[in-house]
Amino acid sequence: MSRKKGTRVKKAVKNLLDKTTVDEKIMDNINENRSLYNKILCYTKCYGGYLVAVGAGCTFSASFWWGLGLLAAAGGWAYWATHCNNSAKCKIK
Numbered sequence: 001m002s003r004k005k006g007t008r009v010k011k012a013v014k015n016l017l018d019k020t021t022v023d024e025k026i027m028d029n030i031n032e033n034r035s036l037y038n039k040i041l042c043y044t045k046c047y048g049g050y051l052v053a054v055g056a057g058c059t060f061s062a063s064f065w066w067g068l069g070l071l072a073a074a075g076g077w078a079y080w081a082t083h084c085n086n087s088a089k090c091k092i093k
Contacts (some may be wrong), residue, residue, distance in 0.1 A: 051079035 017023070030037060053074035060067035
């Protein structure tokens with residue numbers, strides 16, 4: 001009985017989403033501002049580790065282990081950003 005109810009709910013949600021154009025509006029907005037989104041993603045990839053490191057420094061006063069975990073994450077992010085990518089620098093025109 002619950003299996004039948006679950007399929008009814010899925011069909012209802014699918015029908016509701018098919019009637020709306022929210023996903024199309026979101027994709028139109030992304031396509032209009034593609035260079036802005038690419039720039040945000042690029043700078044996040046390149047400089048996001050600094051934010052994690054600052055968060056680690058702030059967290060050390062509250063919890064040593066959380067701070068140590070965030071510090072390790074920042075180190076991993078830095079290694080990934082400089083050694084594992086073909087382009088370590090953001091090259092957006």
